[in-house]
Amino acid sequence: MATVTVTLPHHTYDVIVEPTALDRLGQITANLAPHARCGLIADDYVFSIYGPRAVSTLEHAGYHVVRHLQPTGETNKNLDTVRDACDTMLDAKLERRSPIVALGGGVCGDTAGFVASSYLRGVPFVQCPTTLLAMVDASVGGKVGVNVPQGKNLIGAFYQPVVVVIDPLVLQTLSPREQKCGLAECVKHGVIRDAALFDWIDENLAKIQALDPDTMTELVARNVAIKARVVEEDEKESGVRAHLNFGHTFAHAIEATAGYGQIEHGEAVSLGMVAATRLAVDAGRVPADVLERLVALLDRIGLPTKADLVDTPALMDAMLLDKKVKDDRVRLVLPDALGAVSVVNDTPTAAIADAWGAVRA
Numbered sequence: 460m461a462t463v464t465v466t467l468p469h470h471t472y473d474v475i476v477e478p479t480a481l482d483r484l485g486q487i488t489a490n491l492a493p494h495a496r497c498g499l500i501a502d503d504y505v506f507s508i509y510g511p512r513a514v515s516t517l518e519h520a521g522y523h524v525v526r527h528l529q530p531t532g533e534t535n536k537n538l539d540t541v542r543d544a545c546d547t548m549l550d551a552k553l554e555r556r557s558p559i560v561a562l563g564g565g566v567c568g569d570t571a572g573f574v575a576s577s578y579l580r581g582v583p584f585v586q587c588p589t590t591l592l593a594m595v596d597a598s599v600g601g602k603v604g605v606n607v608p609q610g611k612n613l614i615g616a617f618y619q620p621v622v623v624v625i626d627p628l629v630l631q632t633l634s635p636r637e638q639k640c641g642l643a644e645c646v647k648h649g650v651i652r653d654a655a656l657f658d659w660i661d662e663n664l665a666k667i668q669a670l671d672p673d674t675m676t677e678l679v680a681r682n683v684a685i686k687a688r689v690v691e692e693d694e695k696e697s698g699v700r701a702h703l704n705f706g707h708t709f710a711h712a713i714e715a716t717a718g719y720g721q722i723e724h725g726e727a728v729s730l731g732m733v734a735a736t737r738l739a740v741d742a743g744r745v746p747a748d749v750l751e752r753l754v755a756l757l758d759r760i761g762l763p764t765k766a767d768l769v770d771t772p773a774l775m776d777a778m779l780l781d782k783k784v785k786d787d788r789v790r791l792v793l794p795d796a797l798g799a800v801s802v803v804n805d806t807p808t809a810a811i812a813d814a815w816g817a818v819r820a
């Protein structure tokens with residue numbers, strides 16, 4: 460078992476990582492937000508596997524559980540889903556002190572968190588993430604929100620949970636493709652902050668791929684700790700939190716031009732990290748072996764390091780549409796070494812175009 464504490468100026472909360480923690484969800488929630496009722500917003504597929512256990516532990520802790528099942532998938536991370544969930548909570552007369560628990564991946568956590576942030580102007584929010592990506596990234600840090608036709612995550616809030624309850628054993632039912640996508644974010648954490656974590660993932664990959672419970676607990680806890688430290692330094696993303704976007708400016712351009720849903724986010728991040736590191740090597744910021752080690756690890760994980768992409772001008776246009784662009788300059792997060800990155804605003808367009816070549820099949 461591991462507990463990581465996130466300490467922010469106005470709020471502190473624990474991230475509990477423990478095999479079988481799902482069965483303690485009720486007790487943990489009741490210790491922090493006791494009430495006669497709670498809301499449970501769950502991804503419907505995840506609910507079909509883990510819903511009965513979640514409901515049972517919450518009922519055992521004294522809650523009448525008001526459940527709202529959200530259809531699975533990114534396309535349902537929208538304002539209609541928020542309205543449906545609010546209707547369910549209003550009809551059941553959930554009150555200001557009734558907690559809302561999210562059970563699912565990042566899509567469900569982001570949506571449920573936005574509901575929790577706005578329902579009655581905010582109720583206690585509990586995250587119970589069930590994908591590796593949601594465990595190591597989306598559930599920690601308080602960014603919640605939904606997509607609108609104009610773009611991803613454009614309507615939302617910073618709203619921190621009262622606790623995050625992570626049971627790494629639930630990863631046993633997650634698809635191998637989703638596991639790999641979560642691992643892309645873990646590799647990212649190693650590159651931006653922690654070379655020792657990068658080495659540890661490399662050395663322990665077989666146990667990670669076998670979902671060994673102790674190894675997964677350590678993997679999740681180490682990654683949560685990195686995310687927590689970054690968020691503590693910069694809760695509202697005015698500085699170092701941008702480091703978490705390593706690989707993401709390239710990734711968003713790949714996702715946008717491939718058509719959302721064609722390529723998984725983690726796969727695009729894998730390609731984006733390779734392109735950004737290639738750029739850093741070409742600019743003389745890091746030695747070539749950083750790129751070689753990154754590509755070797757991503758290949759071993761089974762993440763893409765090359766792909767069929769649309770032509771470079773289309774990718775460059777997509778990059779300029781990204782919300783991380785400021786004053787028409789693409790802001791890139793580039794490695795300075797394995798374990799350290801900087802935000803760079805003045806990369807010549809020609810260098811970015813060359814970097815795309817590194818990931819083109």
Ligand SMILES: NC(=O)c1ccc[n+]([C@@H]2O[C@H](COP(=O)([O-])OP(=O)(O)OC[C@H]3O[C@@H](n4cnc5c(N)ncnc54)[C@H](O)[C@@H]3O)[C@@H](O)[C@H]2O)c1
Nearest residue numbers: 504531564565566567589590592593596597602629632633
């Ligand atoms: N808030 C943040 O800081 C933050 C950070 C990163 C990503 N995100 C968001 O997270 C979302 C992606 O999250 P995701 O990758 O978790 O995707 P997801 O929530 O869509 O889950 C992926 C799939 O896995 C299934 N699933 C989830 N847990 C399972 C389990 N234990 N067993 C079997 N199947 C399971 C789901 O039903 C779903 O079909 C995006 O919307 C992204 O914008 C948010």
